[in-house]
Amino acid sequence: xxxxxxxxxxxxxxxxxxxxxxxxxxxxxxxxxxxxxxxxxxxxxxxxxxxxxxxxxxxxxxxxxxxxxxxxxxxxxxxxxxxxxxxxxxxxxxxxxxxxxxxxxxxxxxxxxxxxxxxxxxxxxxxxxxxxxxxxxxxxxxxxxxxxxxxxxxxxxxxxxxxxxxxxxxxxxxxxxxxxxxxxxxxxxxxxxxxxxxxxxxxxxxxxxxxxxxxxxxxxxxxxx
Numbered sequence: 001x002x003x004x005x006x007x008x009x010x011x012x013x014x015x016x017x018x019x020x021x022x023x024x025x026x027x028x029x030x031x032x033x034x035x036x037x038x039x040x041x042x043x044x045x046x047x048x049x050x051x052x053x054x055x056x057x058x059x060x061x062x063x064x065x066x067x068x069x070x071x072x073x074x075x076x077x078x079x080x081x082x083x084x085x086x087x088x089x090x091x092x093x094x095x096x097x098x099x100x101x102x103x104x105x106x107x108x109x110x111x112x113x114x115x116x117x118x119x120x121x122x123x124x125x126x127x128x129x130x131x132x133x134x135x136x137x138x139x140x141x142x143x144x145x146x147x148x149x150x151x152x153x154x155x156x157x158x159x160x161x162x163x164x165x166x167x168x169x170x171x172x173x174x175x176x177x178x179x180x181x182x183x184x185x186x187x188x189x190x191x192x193x194x195x196x197x198x199x200x201x202x203x204x205x206x207x208x209x210x211x212x213x214x215x216x217x218x219x220x221x222x223x224x225x
Contacts, residue, residue: 001189001199001216005209008181008202009059012067015200021074021135021176022197024167024188026159027064029081030057058204064181065091071179075130075171079105079159085125092129100129103143105163110149130171138170154185154211164191172197186212190219 004011061084068076069091076098078088085102092100103126110122128143130136147163164187172178174196180188183201185208192199193216201216203209 001193002201003183003189003209003213003216004200004202005204005206006202007059007204009063009067011202012071012179012181015071015179017070018073019177020071020179020200022168022172022178023068023072023076023078023181024164024171024178024191025077025180025182026079026157026184027061027084027182028057029084029157061087062091068181069095073131074134074176075128075136077103077126077128077167077171079124079126082125085127088127092127095129097131098129099132100127101143102126103128103145105159106144106146108146108148135171135173135176137173141170154215158185159187161187161190164188165194168192168195168197183212184208186215189216193219193221196221 004014065088068078076092080088089100089102092098105124105126107122107124110120112120145163145166147160147166150158150160168178168188168191175198177198177200178188178192179200179202181202183189183203186201189199189201189212191197199216201212203212
């Protein structure tokens with residue numbers, strides 16, 4: 001395990017070209033908090049949602065994708081907001097050595113927030129890309145992944161461990177190198193430890209970096225008996 005505290009664009013420069021077998025990350029969507037603030041005009045109708053700093057995009061998405069492409073030698077999963085789907089998808093679609101697919105995490109237990117006024121928010125988007133002839137340990141499986149959301153979150157945008165274990169297993173092999181440049185509370189790192197992958201995690205927020213470090217260190221390796 002290699003955990004780096006700092007700006008992901010700067011820290012990724014130290015990672016050798018083509019050395020990462022899988023990138024699995026959940027970038028700041030840059031929209032939830034913004035939309036929450038704008039909901040004041042619906043006072044009494046919609047509950048405000050504020051993810052704080054966890055929702056603020058601190059890097060240029062184009063520069064970020066350039067670095068992801070440089071270090072990658074396998075699969076890439078980037079969970080993203082609605083406005084980020086097109087630039088991320090188009091970036092990989094233009095690369096002749098990559099295949100790309102839009103995927104969806106369908107929440108089997110969506111939060112009933114504002115459900116009396118509109119449809120529940122029951123899915124999140126993810127762009128999956130992979131270099132040709134690299135690890136993919138599934139066959140004819142749907143790009144819609146049905147997993148429950150956790151109710152006790154350490155990080156406001158935290159994804160379920162079961163989902164990330166499924167993706168790590170699907171697109172890497174034991175001993176492979178997995179990178180999460182937006183580590184947050186360390187879910188990708190815990191999944192990698194559980195599944196015997198080598199993990200590189202980057203997080204600029206000191207509080208969450210320390211949380212992730214402790215969480216990964218304290219997590220037992222499920223494959224060790």
